[in-house]
Amino acid sequence: MDKQNYFMSVAIKEAKKGITSLHGGPFGAVIVKDNIIIARAHNCVVKNNDPTSHGEMNAIRKASKKLKTFDLSGCVIYTTGEPCPMCLGAILWANISKVYYGANYNDTEMIGFRDKKFSEFDSKDFVVELDRDKVLELYNEYNNIKERTSY
């Protein structure tokens, strides 16, 4: 078993821990930097009553806390399921450099999850503009703050 398969096996083990405890779906994730595991986590949507508590999200939050930075450049993530749009977005914001997943959207749809549906979602009509002018004033205000960031 090479290192990549090993890290995936740890993600699967995490997921198993989650499902036997009824914490949520069969999704575990492991974040690795320089071949060292920084964080491992599993889906806790049911346990935490938190729709954002996916395996990847929890692993990113743990890794950021551990490394004391919101920038996970140089990290790789191993996850049992192809990341949903929420998790892929989080992975991009965190500057993670690569994703290895086991089962794909079609597989995950077969066990009842909506990842595929959401990846094809058309947000027209669902997402509506309101008071743009007032928010542009806010953006201008932010633009004038010297210590501003863009993360």
Add this chain to the structure above:
Amino acid sequence: MDKQNYFMSVAIKEAKKGITSLHGGPFGAVIVKDNIIIARAHNCVVKNNDPTSHGEMNAIRKASKKLKTFDLSGCVIYTTGEPCPMCLGAILWANISKVYYGANYNDTEMIGFRDKKFSEFDSKDFVVELDRDKVLELYNEYNNIKERTSY
């Protein structure tokens, strides 16, 4: 000022609180159910060293905690910036029924944020399949758990 504009003004106020405290970008969000504010929050990526700590995410987590459920059906979200793919994904998982945003992706790009870039991101090559067979075994195991959910 009608109710929608009022809720957006609360989201803007939240965002202002965040930027004056240097917690992160100019993004505030408010979750409303039956015309009552359930949760308000702002971006805390810098404050919390957490790349997932966007205004919408924080508001969803607060609302879920308050209502003691991962299912925010019947809730509406008001947010200063058009939700990034991560936040839109979270909004969908939470079953929120409508999104009102102030500034759009182009506006947010003008102040340096990558929401637009991520919304157009092509994950080919970035996201790679590994050990699918082993994860399918895990999925099968989950499928046999009586109390399983799909959130």
